[in-house]
Amino acid sequence: DTAVSQTPKYLVTQMGNDKSIKCEQNLGHDTMYWYKQDSKKFLKIMFSYNNKELIINETVPNRFSPKSPDKAHLNLHINSLELGDSAVYFCASSQSMIGVGYTFGSGTRLTVV
């Protein structure tokens, strides 16, 4: 049983397209996140949701829109994809108390051509 699962694992698409990445957690956690690992390998937070409510919204282009239909799901929709959006996107979840409770998915490698 995968605790945090994200699909697809790989995504290759053309510039200008719109795409979505899905994330689901079965841990009963209250908070979910999207992180982006850029070409320099830094993992940077993009968004966090707590019980479907947006908590953290970093300086991310508004082409990126997270959607949380329930506390077990946090999807990431990206409009008008650009070359610079190519990266690995990680979904994660945690209980309200940070520390050992952060669990990551295995990542989605997005390549924009």
Place this chain on the structure above:
Amino acid sequence: DQQVKQNSPSLSVQEGRISILNCDYTNSMFDYFLWYKKYPAEGPTFLISISSIKDKNEDGRFTVFLNKSAKHLSLHIVPSQPGDSAVYFCAALEGAQKLVFGQGTRLTINP
């Protein structure tokens, strides 16, 4: 500007010896630090953490040391095993939930 930095992109250690991974941070408001381990094609997994009220935390073969005055922490793995070969990320907690990561150090354990 990166607030958490791991200046060694890679480290190679012989099996059985000690591995020491280093991490520096710039924000003195950080008060909780974590190390994550990542295998290829997998997400990072939690390894060990330390609060700023401590200077050392140990869990089996893994020990994290924190030097607040130097804004430096390190992860010691002893003895190193082949299964320890992975990318190690240092992270600091900003606020209640946001983790600020370093860029990772690739550790290779040689038999």
